[in-house]
Amino acid sequence: MSDWMDIAALDDVPQRGSRVVKTPGGCVAVFRTAEDEVYALNNSCPHMGGPLSEGIVHGASVTCPLHNWVFSLETGQARGADIGRVDTYPAKVENGRILLDKATLNQRIVA
Amino acid sequence: MKKKLIIIGAGMATGRALETLLVTAPDAYDVTLFNAEPRGNYNRIMLSPVLAGDKTYAEIETHDAQWYADNGVTCRFGEKIASIDRVAKTVTAANGDVLAYDKLMFGTGSNPFIIPLPGHDLEGVIAYRDLEDTERMMGLGPVSKCVVIGGGLLGLEAAAGMAARGVDVTVVHIMGHLMERQLDEAAGYLLRRALVDKGITIKCSANSKEILGKDGYVRALLLDDGTELPCDLLVMAVGIRPNVALAAEAGLAVGRGIHVDDQMLTSDADILAVGECVEHDGAIFGLVAPLYDQARVAAKTLLGEHATFVQKELSTKLKVTGCDLFSAGDFADGDGREDIVFRDPARGVYRRLVIENDVVIGAVMYGDTADSNWFFGLIRDKTDIAEMRDTLIFGPAYQGGTPLDPLAAVAALSRDAEICGCNGICKGQIEDAIAAGAGDLAAIKATTKASASCGTCTGLVEQVLAATLGDDFVLPAAASICACTDMTHEDVRRMIKSQRLTSMPAVWQECGWKTSCGCHVCRPALNFYLLADWPLEYQDDPQSRFINERKHANIQKDGTFSVVPRMWGGITTPDELRAIADAADKYAVPTVKVTGGQRIDLLGVKGEDLPAIWADLNAAGMVSGHAYSKGLRTVKTCVGTDHCRFGTQDSTGLGIKLEKTLWGSWTPHKLKLGVSGCPRNCAEATCKDIGVVCVDSGFQISIGGAAGMDVRETELLVQVATEEETINLIKAITQSYRENARYLDRIYKWMGKVGMDWIKERVVEDLAERAALVERFELSQTIYRRDPWADHVRDKSQSYRPLANFSLEAAE
Numbered sequence: 001m002s003d004w005m006d007i008a009a010l011d012d013v014p015q016r017g018s019r020v021v022k023t024p025g026g027c028v029a030v031f032r033t034a035e036d037e038v039y040a041l042n043n044s045c046p047h048m049g050g051p052l053s054e055g056i057v058h059g060a061s062v063t064c065p066l067h068n069w070v071f072s073l074e075t076g077q078a079r080g081a082d083i084g085r086v087d088t089y090p091a092k093v094e095n096g097r098i099l100l101d102k103a104t105l106n107q108r109i110v111a
Numbered sequence: 112m113k114k115k116l117i118i119i120g121a122g123m124a125t126g127r128a129l130e131t132l133l134v135t136a137p138d139a140y141d142v143t144l145f146n147a148e149p150r151g152n153y154n155r156i157m158l159s160p161v162l163a164g165d166k167t168y169a170e171i172e173t174h175d176a177q178w179y180a181d182n183g184v185t186c187r188f189g190e191k192i193a194s195i196d197r198v199a200k201t202v203t204a205a206n207g208d209v210l211a212y213d214k215l216m217f218g219t220g221s222n223p224f225i226i227p228l229p230g231h232d233l234e235g236v237i238a239y240r241d242l243e244d245t246e247r248m249m250g251l252g253p254v255s256k257c258v259v260i261g262g263g264l265l266g267l268e269a270a271a272g273m274a275a276r277g278v279d280v281t282v283v284h285i286m287g288h289l290m291e292r293q294l295d296e297a298a299g300y301l302l303r304r305a306l307v308d309k310g311i312t313i314k315c316s317a318n319s320k321e322i323l324g325k326d327g328y329v330r331a332l333l334l335d336d337g338t339e340l341p342c343d344l345l346v347m348a349v350g351i352r353p354n355v356a357l358a359a360e361a362g363l364a365v366g367r368g369i370h371v372d373d374q375m376l377t378s379d380a381d382i383l384a385v386g387e388c389v390e391h392d393g394a395i396f397g398l399v400a401p402l403y404d405q406a407r408v409a410a411k412t413l414l415g416e417h418a419t420f421v422q423k424e425l426s427t428k429l430k431v432t433g434c435d436l437f438s439a440g441d442f443a444d445g446d447g448r449e450d451i452v453f454r455d456p457a458r459g460v461y462r463r464l465v466i467e468n469d470v471v472i473g474a475v476m477y478g479d480t481a482d483s484n485w486f487f488g489l490i491r492d493k494t495d496i497a498e499m500r501d502t503l504i505f506g507p508a509y510q511g512g513t514p515l516d517p518l519a520a521v522a523a524l525s526r527d528a529e530i531c532g533c534n535g536i537c538k539g540q541i542e543d544a545i546a547a548g549a550g551d552l553a554a555i556k557a558t559t560k561a562s563a564s565c566g567t568c569t570g571l572v573e574q575v576l577a578a579t580l581g582d583d584f585v586l587p588a589a590a591s592i593c594a595c596t597d598m599t600h601e602d603v604r605r606m607i608k609s610q611r612l613t614s615m616p617a618v619w620q621e622c623g624w625k626t627s628c629g630c631h632v633c634r635p636a637l638n639f640y641l642l643a644d645w646p647l648e649y650q651d652d653p654q655s656r657f658i659n660e661r662k663h664a665n666i667q668k669d670g671t672f673s674v675v676p677r678m679w680g681g682i683t684t685p686d687e688l689r690a691i692a693d694a695a696d697k698y699a700v701p702t703v704k705v706t707g708g709q710r711i712d713l714l715g716v717k718g719e720d721l722p723a724i725w726a727d728l729n730a731a732g733m734v735s736g737h738a739y740s741k742g743l744r745t746v747k748t749c750v751g752t753d754h755c756r757f758g759t760q761d762s763t764g765l766g767i768k769l770e771k772t773l774w775g776s777w778t779p780h781k782l783k784l785g786v787s788g789c790p791r792n793c794a795e796a797t798c799k800d801i802g803v804v805c806v807d808s809g810f811q812i813s814i815g816g817a818a819g820m821d822v823r824e825t826e827l828l829v830q831v832a833t834e835e836e837t838i839n840l841i842k843a844i845t846q847s848y849r850e851n852a853r854y855l856d857r858i859y860k861w862m863g864k865v866g867m868d869w870i871k872e873r874v875v876e877d878l879a880e881r882a883a884l885v886e887r888f889e890l891s892q893t894i895y896r897r898d899p900w901a902d903h904v905r906d907k908s909q910s911y912r913p914l915a916n917f918s919l920e921a922a923e
């Protein structure tokens with residue numbers, strides 16, 4: 001069972017956009033799609049560390065702003081010819097609030 | 112003795128429960144039915160056809176007086192239950208009567224939500240829930256005006272019903288597209304178009320601020336942006352809240368609704384609840400299908416039989432004539448989920464299926480919903496669709512049928528759709544030329560002139576040939592914008608102009624996009640095309656921009672940003688330099704560099720610090736240098752007659768004037784200018800996109816230089832005598848470039864495609880065209896000539912900060 005933690009209002013993240021949550025283990029990018037789903041991924045691109053939160057969000061994918069690798073928001077897998085994966089974390093929306101899993105956040109703090 | 116059942120509310124849910132109860136065990140209970148409305152159960156969902164004049168109230172009455180009499184139901188209509196004593200097992204009616212019950216059933220429905228805007232209590236502000244509301248709307252005469260707040264199912268049915276009676280209706284919706292909970296943007300676009308065709312005005316992304324009144328009666332709705340919408344009646348249809356007050360006062364467990372278990376029992380075993388007033392397993396209900404299931408279960412529970420209420424998938428349709436839409440299940444994008452999109456621009460059809468693990472989990476349809484039940488069946492039954500995947504989208508009749516037609520968008524164009532903008536040639540003229548024997552592009556050019564000028568419409572002309580001649584014409588392969596579409600940049604630009612497509616969903620639909628919402632390749636291009644062609648109608652979409660243009664700074668390889676304040680014409684002052692130095696110190700900027708465009712670049716600024724550093728630079732009078740944009744970057748100048756002994760004109764002054772006119776404008780690619788005071792050319796004007804070299808007799812304007820991966824010298828366009836003419840010509844060139852070039856083509860590339868002569872004809876020779884270009888440029892600049900830094904500092908600085916910061920502490 002996940003232990004959920006209230007992070008922010010859904011509307012604090014624009015549709016087809018992203019903002020970060022800072023942890024000592026690096027930033028977690030929180031994405032919101034056009035259909036109001038949220039996803040949480042490690043903010044760092046496996047290619048050369050590009051900040052994925054600054055990418056263009058389309059469907060349930062994000063394109064890295066540095067060299068256009070495209071990642072699935074759900075699995076973190078690179079799409080197309082590129083090979084790589086970004087860590088994903090549990091996230092959900094409830095009553096207009098974004099919730100992240102407390103354990104993963106704490107893990108990143110220890111990490 | 113018969114047991115006593117008292118029912119609170121004669122609505123659709125309790126009505127169905129009563130029917131079931133009376134059919135199975137007519138003698139089990141002595142029933143008393145209270146209803147706050149002064150009538151019995153009617154088919155509430157058919158109020159919309161009543162409003163539209165397609166039905167009368169008598170036709171939608173479910174149970175009439177005779178039915179209640181025949182079934183021995185004691186009716187107390189127009190009477191509310193005021194309170195309940197659960198210990199004594201009695202209810203008290205509004206008139207004070209106390210009645211005992213053995214079983215009590217709640218069916219109190221829900222209350223329309225009224226936004227507590229100032230003025231919400233004025234006379235003439237109503238909801239849309241019951242017959243009284245409907246009659247108020249029906250009472251409006253054909254010359255009256257009505258505003259509906261809420262672009263959901265109810266609001267739109269109310270709007271369409273009144274519009275059918277000739278009322279002038281405006282719908283104000285807070286979200287970006289209509290019925291956003293049931294529809295995606297594409298279907299929302301089609302719906303909007305259909306309603307606009309019915310004469311309804313639709314305002315999306317509109318925030319209501321205040322309801323204005325006169326003598327206690329509503330007079331207008333005031334929006335956030337200052338718009339006043341006059342109205343004789345204001346209908347609020349923004350959602351419903353389960354009606355739980357009475358249950359809560361009686362001490363029953365309530366959350367958002369009255370808590371019930373699978374048998375529809377509340378926390379008190381003698382009290383049941385059904386309908387919109389209940390909350391079951393965390394869910395509340397707003398459509399009748401689940402309420403009918405609940406009603407059947409409740410009837411069985413009353414009879415001591417075991418039955419269980421199970422929540423099922425729901426689907427939505429809109430009861431507005433001519434707007435066929437359907438939505439069911441979950442249609443959000445997701446990985447492992449596959450989208451199948453089908454658009455038929457000719458028939459205004461949009462279909463989208465969302466598939467996960469070979470099962471359809473969601474469907475949105477617009478325009479042709481004949482197959483919706485079949486699709487809904489697939490969703491409900493979780494049918495494995497692997498076998499029919501390729502043709503699934505065409506519905507049950509077409510299994511094994513036609514594949515998607517890449518020519519559909521062009522085939523759908525009407526005969527008067529303009530294909531060639533240069534020569535004003537419409538599709539019909541091309542078709543006529545083909546009928547008269549023109550069988551290839553050269554023949555079309557020769558007979559109609561279509562595509563004979565700038566050539567950007569070539570692709571569309573070829574598609575008209577292919578659509579008309581079928582197999583007799585082989586369509587040359589052209590590179591489409593991206594995998595989302597078969598069309599090229601040029602095709603899409605032409606469509607945007609000739610079909611007046613002013614939003615992204617409109618382009619997606621009318622050009623047959625194969626994805627639901629584009630990708631990182633097409634969205635930035637479309638965003639530019641739309642804002643360049645429709646500066647007033649289209650609103651820039653930051654989420655479709657590359658990060659640099661979204662955050663107004665250049666992203667660096669380590670994720671930090673560079674900040675370049677504007678220095679008009681490359682001129683600065685000691686005060687500005689001091690402010691820049693202070694900012695560099697304050698924000699610990701690691702690198703300060705002088706750029707080739709005569710600016711100072713602060714490199715390595717953290718994303719979070721951007722608004723603060725901008726605010727400091729703004730305070731010193733500086734604005735964004737747009738060093739990150741596909742737009743006007745810099746106007747580089749030499750010192751000219753001010754200081755140089757060779758100078759022929761005030762090159763610095765002209766450069767500053769040019770920069771002050773052009774700044775803020777978006778262009779297909781970056782736009783750099785140079786102004787040199789004499790042919791010695793110290794400002795390197797002849798390798799800029801647009802260069803001006805001053806000579807004794809005036810100003811030589813040349814275009815199409817580059818000093819990047821390609822190095823090219825500009826070509827002379829014209830020499831003019833005055834500064835004023837120079838500025839006007841440059842505005843006209845810039846606008847023509849904005850309107851005609853493909854996204855990410857610098858001027859020299861565009862010039863290579865359309866030819867110098869084509870450009871010269873329009874901006875130099877044709878004075879009327881030049882004036883029109885200047886006018887359109889200025890119109891666009893009324894919106895875009897402003898400092899994005901100041902705007903973001905004021906409105907968006909929060910969005911530059913992390914959502915939350917746990918870097919110092921453990922998550923609590």
Ligand SMILES: Cc1cc2nc3c(=O)[nH]c(=O)nc-3n(C[C@H](O)[C@H](O)[C@H](O)COP(=O)(O)OP(=O)(O)OC[C@H]3O[C@@H](n4cnc5c(N)ncnc54)[C@H](O)[C@@H]3O)c2cc1C
Nearest residue numbers: 120122123124146147148155156191192220386387398399
């Ligand atoms: C215009 C309109 C169009 C709709 N279209 C659709 C549609 O296309 N498809 C669909 O599935 N659904 C539609 N709905 C929703 C559907 O009508 C409701 O879900 C359904 O009517 C709810 O039934 P109910 O029995 O829970 O409540 P209701 O039908 O609202 O009945 C509740 C009754 O309880 C009475 N009451 C409340 N408190 C008390 C009290 N203290 N004492 C006595 N009586 C009380 C009220 O006066 C009311 O008559 C529509 C609704 C509206 C208004």
Ligand code: SF4
Nearest residue numbers: 749755758788789793
């Ligand atoms: S371009 Fe001519 S006027 Fe300008 S600085 Fe050089 S020499 Fe002087």
Ligand code: FES
Nearest residue numbers: 045048050064067
């Ligand atoms: S760092 Fe993400 S694509 Fe290169």
